[in-house]
Amino acid sequence: MTFTIYKRELSSYFAQPTAYAIIVIFLLLSMIMTFSFGNFMRVGDSSLEWTFFFWHPWIYMLLAPAVAMKLWADEQRTGTIELLGTFPVSIWVAILGKFLAAATVWLVALLLTFPIVITVNYLGNPDNGQILSGYIGSFLVACTFLAITMLVSACTRDQVVCLIVSVAICVTMVLCGYDDFTRELSKAASPAVVEAVTSLGVWDHFRSLNRGMLRLQDVVWFASFIIVPLLGTSAILSAKRS
Numbered sequence: 001m002t003f004t005i006y007k008r009e010l011s012s013y014f015a016q017p018t019a020y021a022i023i024v025i026f027l028l029l030s031m032i033m034t035f036s037f038g039n040f041m042r043v044g045d046s047s048l049e050w051t052f053f054f055w056h057p058w059i060y061m062l063l064a065p066a067v068a069m070k071l072w073a074d075e076q077r078t079g080t081i082e083l084l085g086t087f088p089v090s091i092w093v094a095i096l097g098k099f100l101a102a103a104t105v106w107l108v109a110l111l112l113t114f115p116i117v118i119t120v121n122y123l124g125n126p127d128n129g130q131i132l133s134g135y136i137g138s139f140l141v142a143c144t145f146l147a148i149t150m151l152v153s154a155c156t157r158d159q160v161v162c163l164i165v166s167v168a169i170c171v172t173m174v175l176c177g178y179d180d181f182t183r184e185l186s187k188a189a190s191p192a193v194v195e196a197v198t199s200l201g202v203w204d205h206f207r208s209l210n211r212g213m214l215r216l217q218d219v220v221w222f223a224s225f226i227i228v229p230l231l232g233t234s235a236i237l238s239a240k241r242s
Helices: 002-015 017-037 053-068 070-078 080-085 091-111 114-123 128-155 159-176 179-188 191-198 203-210 216-241
Strands: none
Touching: 002 017, 002 091, 017 053, 017 091, 053 091, 053 128, 053 159, 053 203, 070 091, 070 128, 070 159, 091 128, 091 216, 114 128, 128 159, 128 203, 128 216, 159 179, 179 191, 203 216
16 A cells, blocks of 8 residues: 555656656756866865765755655645545555655656766766765755655645745754854854754764765664654644544
């Protein structure tokens, strides 16, 4: 049943221009950032850590919520969530199906950036294992923001409200671990507060993957920030279903 819902949601994404528009915008923004602000041709960043992957969280914090904002808000607005409640399936089946469909949209978007990998292999001799690790880290950041947006979507039937709240949360998570932000925060807050705020940010865990390192704390962090929002979504929807 999960696969059935997954296919339905995925086909609904590509039956409308939304998914295509978001993918095209992501590809354009990532390439523009790489070759302009990232100075790809001048820097010679063969690992793509700073010229390519560095920009992904900044792009995801705006675009990932646009992919997931309709997942439950639309169901509540149209009333189909009540129909779903009459089906003899677990709410987790629907949650996983919808989440995997949204994640697939971002997987397709990332796979379509393959020309940059071909280019860097043509121009140099990069560590493709590190590049693959960077892609994994990038995808996990996208999945984290999708899970958070799904939780917000379960709380409201208004897609615009869901988008605004989700973007605000994702922007906060990107800024919290950003060096310039934490440097300014350290001037006004205690080290304990700075450490607590930084722990909510994506950068520490994202950068370690960009460098080809997979630490246990990174696995735990990403798993927590994906699973916990999905659990919260299940709790909210179960309460509304009963």
